[in-house]
Amino acid sequence: EVQLVESGGGLVQPGGSLRLSCAASGFTFSSYEMNWVRQAPGKGLEWVSYISSSGSTIYYADSVKGRFTISRDNAKNSLYLQMNSLRAEDTAVYYCARVAWLQLFLDYWGQGTLVTVSS
Amino acid sequence: SYELTQPPSVSVSPGQTARITCSGDALPKQYAYWYQQKPGQAPVLVIYKDSERPSGIPERFSGSSSGTTVTLTISGVQAEDEADYYCQSADSSGTYDWVFGGGTKLTVL
Numbered sequence: 001e002v003q004l005v006e007s008g009g010g011l012v013q014p015g016g017s018l019r020l021s022c023a024a025s026g027f028t029f030s031s032y033e034m035n036w037v038r039q040a041p042g043k044g045l046e047w048v049s050y051i052s053s054s055g056s057t058i059y060y061a062d063s064v065k066g067r068f069t070i071s072r073d074n075a076k077n078s079l080y081l082q083m084n085s086l087r088a089e090d091t092a093v094y095y096c097a098r099v100a101w102l103q104l105f106l107d108y109w110g111q112g113t114l115v116t117v118s119s
Numbered sequence: 120s121y122e123l124t125q126p127p128s129v130s131v132s133p134g135q136t137a138r139i140t141c142s143g144d145a146l147p148k149q150y151a152y153w154y155q156q157k158p159g160q161a162p163v164l165v166i167y168k169d170s171e172r173p174s175g176i177p178e179r180f181s182g183s184s185s186g187t188t189v190t191l192t193i194s195g196v197q198a199e200d201e202a203d204y205y206c207q208s209a210d211s212s213g214t215y216d217w218v219f220g221g222g223t224k225l226t227v228l
Contacts (some may be wrong), residue, residue: 035217045154045162045205047217059215062120095161104209104217105152107173109161 002026002108004096009113016086016117022079022096022110030054030074033099035106036081038092038115048094049081064090086117121145123206123220130226137193139223141206144187151189152207153182155200156222162205166191193225201227 008020022034036048049070050059058070069082079096093114097106123143131137141151150169154162164173166182169189179194193200206220 037219044203044222045156045207045219047219050215050217057215100167103167104150105164105167105207106154106162107164109163111161 002098004098004108004110006094006096006110006113009094009115011116011118012086013119014087014117017082017084018086018115020081020083020094020096020113020115022081024077024079024096024098027098029072029077032101034072034079035097035099036070036079037095037097037106037109038090039095039112040089040092043092046092050099051079083115086115088117091115091117120216121210121218123151123208123218125204125206125220125223127221128224128226130228131196132228133198134195137196137200137225139191139193139204139225140188141190141220142188143208143218143220145208145210146184146187146189149208149210151182151184153180153191154205154207155202156205157202165204196225196227198227201225 003025005023012018035050051070055072067085071080093112095112096110098108100107153166155165156162165180169184170182181192183190203222205222209217
């Protein structure tokens, strides 16, 4: 059974940093591209970042470019999102999600972890 | 970047047909995908590549495409279908631009 479990969310002050993790199981993690998607309270879904299966190709949404860093450790079956210079507008539930094999949609999602940026 | 536009809300009575649209200039060139999200839960894929249904998704869910608009149709709506629905598309030819529509709240009266 495919499972994605996020962790690392919490309350952080504006300008602070936080590192999210996503533990993957039930599939060959190293073979799949992964994304982070976020959802602000009461709002819609927003794509945040993409990483290829090897980690060699990375993309970011303009709203987080230069502040967030996506990475992965295939030996540990883990995906990460390092978030720096956090702003109030980064407050959201952050989901890690698997990209379907050679496709452009997300076939499995984690349960999400809440990040709150507030003083 | 580009945008996908959905109506904020759609309401139907049980047993009726619900149609949720998603419009975007890129849709004639790119597939659309639909996700269902219930309160407090992660999204679930219900339609991929405009009209394909993943295994485990009821047959009452279907998708179609015409020009710059794609449509999610739920036939014989049930109370359990009340949820938010999001369309999504992606362009991997250049900057890997993933976009979600703003979401549509389906209310079953």
